[in-house]
Amino acid sequence: MDTNRLAKELREIQSDTKSGVTVEVLGDNLAHMQGTLKGPEESPYEGGKFYVDIQLTNSYPFEAPKMRFITKVWHPNVSSANGAICLDILKDQWSPALSIKTAMLSLQALLSTPEPNDPQDAVVARQYLDSYEEFVKHAKEWTAKYASENRKDEKEEKLKEMGFGEAAVRNALSRAAGDEQQALELLLTGL
Amino acid sequence: MSQGAGTQDTDDSDPDEGDADYGNAILSGVEAHVVKREEYRCLDAEQVLERQREAVRGVTQVLQVTQDDATQLLRAFKWNVNRVNDEWFGDEEGIREKVGLESSSSAPDEASGMVDDGAEVTCSVCYDEFPASKHTHVGCGHNFCATCWSGYLENAVSDGPSVLDLRCPQEGCKRRVPEPMAKRYLKGESAERLDVFKWRSWVDDNPRVKWCTGAGCEVAVLCHGDRGEGPVDVHCGCGASFCWSCQEDAHRPVDCETVKKWLVKNSAESENMNWILANTKPCPACKRPIEKNLGCMHMVCSQCKFEFCWMCCGKWSEHGERTGGYYACNKYSQSREKEGASEEEKRRAAAKQSLERYTHYYERWAAHGASQTKAAKDLAEMREAKILRLGDLQNTPVSQLKFVLEAMEQIAECRRVLKWTYGYGYYWMEEDGLRKKFFEFIQGDAESTLELLTEAVEKDLEEFFTEEKSLADFADFRGRLTGLTTTVKKYFTTMVTELEEGLPGVGSEVVRAVSLEATPAAEEPPKLRRSARLA
Ligand SMILES: [Zn+2]
Ligand SMILES: [Zn+2]
Ligand SMILES: [Zn+2]
Ligand SMILES: [Zn+2]
Ligand SMILES: [Zn+2]
Ligand SMILES: [Zn+2]
Numbered sequence: 001m002d003t004n005r006l007a008k009e010l011r012e013i014q015s016d017t018k019s020g021v022t023v024e025v026l027g028d029n030l031a032h033m034q035g036t037l038k039g040p041e042e043s044p045y046e047g048g049k050f051y052v053d054i055q056l057t058n059s060y061p062f063e064a065p066k067m068r069f070i071t072k073v074w075h076p077n078v079s080s081a082n083g084a085i086c087l088d089i090l091k092d093q094w095s096p097a098l099s100i101k102t103a104m105l106s107l108q109a110l111l112s113t114p115e116p117n118d119p120q121d122a123v124v125a126r127q128y129l130d131s132y133e134e135f136v137k138h139a140k141e142w143t144a145k146y147a148s149e150n151r152k153d154e155k156e157e158k159l160k161e162m163g164f165g166e167a168a169v170r171n172a173l174s175r176a177a178g179d180e181q182q183a184l185e186l187l188l189t190g191l
Numbered sequence: 192m193s194q195g196a197g198t199q200d201t202d203d204s205d206p207d208e209g210d211a212d213y214g215n216a217i218l219s220g221v222e223a224h225v226v227k228r229e230e231y232r233c234l235d236a237e238q239v240l241e242r243q244r245e246a247v248r249g250v251t252q253v254l255q256v257t258q259d260d261a262t263q264l265l266r267a268f269k270w271n272v273n274r275v276n277d278e279w280f281g282d283e284e285g286i287r288e289k290v291g292l293e294s295s296s297s298a299p300d301e302a303s304g305m306v307d308d309g310a311e312v313t314c315s316v317c318y319d320e321f322p323a324s325k326h327t328h329v330g331c332g333h334n335f336c337a338t339c340w341s342g343y344l345e346n347a348v349s350d351g352p353s354v355l356d357l358r359c360p361q362e363g364c365k366r367r368v369p370e371p372m373a374k375r376y377l378k379g380e381s382a383e384r385l386d387v388f389k390w391r392s393w394v395d396d397n398p399r400v401k402w403c404t405g406a407g408c409e410v411a412v413l414c415h416g417d418r419g420e421g422p423v424d425v426h427c428g429c430g431a432s433f434c435w436s437c438q439e440d441a442h443r444p445v446d447c448e449t450v451k452k453w454l455v456k457n458s459a460e461s462e463n464m465n466w467i468l469a470n471t472k473p474c475p476a477c478k479r480p481i482e483k484n485l486g487c488m489h490m491v492c493s494q495c496k497f498e499f500c501w502m503c504c505g506k507w508s509e510h511g512e513r514t515g516g517y518y519a520c521n522k523y524s525q526s527r528e529k530e531g532a533s534e535e536e537k538r539r540a541a542a543k544q545s546l547e548r549y550t551h552y553y554e555r556w557a558a559h560g561a562s563q564t565k566a567a568k569d570l571a572e573m574r575e576a577k578i579l580r581l582g583d584l585q586n587t588p589v590s591q592l593k594f595v596l597e598a599m600e601q602i603a604e605c606r607r608v609l610k611w612t613y614g615y616g617y618y619w620m621e622e623d624g625l626r627k628k629f630f631e632f633i634q635g636d637a638e639s640t641l642e643l644l645t646e647a648v649e650k651d652l653e654e655f656f657t658e659e660k661s662l663a664d665f666a667d668f669r670g671r672l673t674g675l676t677t678t679v680k681k682y683f684t685t686m687v688t689e690l691e692e693g694l695p696g697v698g699s700e701v702v703r704a705v706s707l708e709a710t711p712a713a714e715e716p717p718k719l720r721r722s723a724r725l726a
Contacts, residue, residue, distance in 0.1 A: 002342075005317050061316060062346035095362035096343060097315040097333075 001058050006030055013101050021104040023054065026171065031056045034070070034174065035104050039147065040112040044139035045073070048147030051174040052107065053083075054100060064094035065103060070174045072146040074139040076116040076125035085110075086120035155180045159187065230415035231425055231435065233403070236390070239411050243393040246272055254279055259370040260292050262389065266355065270397040291358060291367030293330050305332035314339055316360060326375060329368050333361035340376040344368070348381045352388040352395065404438055405431030430567060432607065444690035445611045445618075453614040457553065475504045489642065501558065549617065556613035563606035569648075570599040577656075585655060585665050594669055598648055598676045605641045605683050612637070615690060626694055633686055633694075640682050644675045 013023045020038035033054040039045030051070040057063050067090055069083035077086045089098060089106055119125030127135045158180070159169040164187050176182035234242070243262075249272055250261035267290050268274040278286050287294055305328070312323045316339040321327070327334040335343070339360070347354040357373070359366045370389075374382055394400045394411045403410040408429040424441040426432045432441035434450075442450045476497035490501050498507035574596060582589045612634050620627040651668060654660065689695065 002317060008318050059346050062343055089362075093362075096339065096360050097362050 001030065001056060001060050003030060005061060006056075009099050009101065016101075019101070019105060021101060021108065023100055023104065031058075033100070034171075035067075035100070037104055037108045037111075039143060040108055043112050044136045045075075045111045045143050045147070047149075048143040049149050050111075050147050052104065061096040061099070064090050065100055066090075067103060067107065072142055073111075074124060074135075074142040075111065076114045076119045076121060076128045077110055078120055078124075080121050080124055084120055086115075086118060155183070159183060162187075231423065232413045232415070233425075233427055234400075234411045234413055236409055239393055240390060242413075243390065246270060246393075250275055256292070257369075260290075262370075262392075263290050263292070263355075263367065266392055266396050270393060270399075288365065291356070291365050293366070307332075307334070316343070326372070329359050329366050329372055331359050331361070331364050331366040333359050333364055333366075335360055337376065340372075341378075344373055344376050345381055348377065348384050352392060354385060355388055355392060401435065401438065403427040403429060403431055404433040404440075405429040430571070432604070441607060442611050442614070443608065444687045445615045449614060449618050450611075453556075453617065456549075475499050489646065552613045552617040556610050556617075559606050559610035559613065563603055563610055566599065566603035566606050570596065570603055573599055581655065585660075585662070587665070594673045594676070595648075595652065598644060598672050601676050601680055602641070602645055602648060605637075605644075605679060608683050608687055609634070609638060609641065612686075612690065619693075629694060630690075633689070637682060637686055640679055644672075644679045647672055647675055 010023065010025070013021065021035065022037075023033055023035040026032045026034055033056070035052040035054050037050050037052065039048035039050060048071070050073060053068045053070050055066040057066075067085055069078055069085065071083075072080065073083065074080060078084070085107065087106060087110055089095075089103060114125075114128060116125040116128045124135070127138070155173060156166075156169055159173070160166060162184075164172075168187060169183070172183040172186040173180075176186055246265055247258055247261045250256070250265060251258050253276060254261065254264070256264070264275045264279070264286070265272070267286075268278060283295065286292075307323045307325045307328060309322045309324060311320045312334050313320055314334070314336040316335055319336060321334075321336040323334045327336065327340070343360050344354070344357070347357045354373070357368045358364060359368065370385070373385060377385060394402055400411050400413050402408075403412055403425070405427055408427060408431060410427050410429060412425050412427065412435065414423065414425075414435050423435040424432055424443050425435050426441070433439065434442055434447060437447040437450065439447070439450055439454070445453070474492040474495065474497055476499075477492060477495040489498065489507055491498050499505060500507055578589055578592055578595065581587075581595070582592060612630075616627075616630060616634070620630050647668075652672075655665060655668070
């Protein structure tokens with residue numbers, strides 16, 4: 001892995017506060033990161049903060065980063081079950097001239113402009129095409145339920161009051177996709 | 192209309208060198224048919240390379256492009272020279288873009304933004320500065336430093352043959368990375384792998400050629416025949432035989448579809464069938480377990496010397512010509528229909544009977560398969576070591592012992608054919624009529640014919656290793672074995688053809704006589720009376 005380039009990439013992302021995209025390294029392993037992106041305005045995801053799991057192989061940047069939504073998203077190109085993403089630049093269209101940040105920005109753009117004809121989640125894609133209004137309603141509900149910053153803060157506070165560290169709480173909450181009970185279990189089992 | 196994929200070479204009429212005479216039918220009328228099916232050619236690595244070079248040379252000259260571009264064009268059109276020419280002269284620019292070649296009109300001014308004069312630029316992969324040159328981009332002006340080019344190419348090589356289609360690292364740029372550029376940044380093993388991918392692509396991307404399926408074999412098989420016209424069995428010098436169409440092990444006289452069905456069925460039934468695969472059976476006389484280790488079905492118990500048939504455990508003396516009949520053990524007799532049985536009983540009986548029917552065919556298919564494997568192993572042992580000893584013992588140069596190898600090759604081939612006659616029988620002999628009787632007659636006759644050859648090799652030949660024999664004895668044996676091999680080969684070739692044609696002989700007077708169970712020795716149909724009694 002080109003750690004030199006990664007360091008530059010991370011510095012660049014941190015200095016940029018306008019894009020609504022953040023990336024941070026989990027622990028001391030550069031191969032595992034977590035990103036967040038703001039739901040685009042005028043989309044059903046507006047107001048949400050979406051966590052993305054990012055894993056890099058040794059061949060990065062010659063191989064695409066592996067990305068997956070941790071926060072549950074109702075979107076034709078994202079699996080509603082496991083957050084898997086269908087996006088060409090994360091597969092065969094990846095170029096080493098792209099970066100983690102450009103990939104995150106592409107995810108953000110994907111939230112604004114779904115590609116229902118190349119779906120990851122067939123059920124969502126069907127709904128998007130057949131009854132768009134219901135789709136919007138569903139996506140908004142999920143945004144409020146799983147991606148709302150306020151809700152997240154509340155849960156964070158509660159768990160922190162139980163005596164867990166902030167980083168651990170945040171990590172557990174995102175891995176549990178915002179589910180407080182599951183996050184608590186993760187914290188208790190130390191996983 | 193575009194040219195069919197099978198027309199560009201000049202050697203379409205070449206018969207296969209090594210196997211030209213295999214499968215020549217002895218029946219007039221079917222000869223042409225069979226020869227057509229056998230039109231294939233085995234090519235070694237050098238010959239593959241030569242054909243590849245020839246095709247590339249042709250395209251390079253006609254289209255006035257580099258060898259690398261010509262290779263890429265040929266790959267894009269499945270190594271069909273005519274198609275490359277047609278498409279190119281139809282829409283050169285379109286093809287250039289599709290394949291990722293430089294545009295023919297790319298004048299220097301198009302490179303207005305292009306920097307390659309040593310000026311410092313930033314590499315968009317590692318973000319470092321480096322001096323641009325004509326070796327840091329592929330004609331599109333997207334410059335990357337040498338380290339990143341190496342990393343990009345090394346990674347692509349490790350991904351496999353797709354490196355041959357590698358494009359510029361810039362997002363969205365469709366310009367292909369030409370071979371000289373790739374070679375500049377790839378070192379040692381990676382550069383060699385690139386060559387191997389290129390060489391293999393003549394086969395991998397060419398519908399007329401397939402790799403031999405033999406383990407470790409690198410022979411490519413070029414097929415001239417009309418594909419899709421039933422199975423074409425390919426026999427490679429490495430000993431492998433496979434079907435050109437479906438790449439399963441050779442399976443004539445059975446068609447590919449039936450083979451697929453049969454293999455699927457076997458894997459589904461395999462749990463029920465485990466007991467069948469057991470390689471031991473109790474001796475029918477003394478009940479001691481006996482292991483079958485010879486390919487022949489004629490078993491002799493090592494304890495009580497009881498001679499019996501592996502298939503049916505019946506007395507061997509009741510098999511073969513001594514009783515004036517043919518092999519009784521290939522016959523599957525349906526259970527007698529019970530009279531007055533209840534519906535439930537009938538259903539159970541039917542299920543049992545269908546399993547029994549399958550078991551009958553499967554057991555024999557598997558037994559012949561095991562014999563085929565054994566025959567191949569024996570052949571390999573003979574070829575590698577035993578034949579030298581035989582040469583010493585008989586004071587004969589090995590070059591004059593080819594008849595032994597030929598006999599053993601024939602045995603392996605016959606086992607294979609016999610094996611598949613049981614797949615054939617299972618699917619095509621549903622009804623209990625004339626055809627089935629005739630089929631079983633041929634099958635039994637073929638088995639007994641082959642047993643003669645097998646015994647000659649497994650028993651008579653062995654004696655020359657263990658006993659003092661005269662030169663005259665060996666000359667005698669040579670004559671007998673050569674004759675037997677020829678007889679068996681003709682017999683099986685004819686049988687395969689007849690089965691493939693759906694037993695056209697059935698219905699003739701003679702056959703009817705056989706089927707009506709007149710004295711078989713006297714009433715065999717002349718066509719099939721292939722002197723099993725020669726020996
Ligand atoms: Zn670089
Ligand atoms: Zn380019
Ligand atoms: Zn081979
Ligand atoms: Zn086949
Ligand atoms: Zn015995
Ligand atoms: Zn028998």
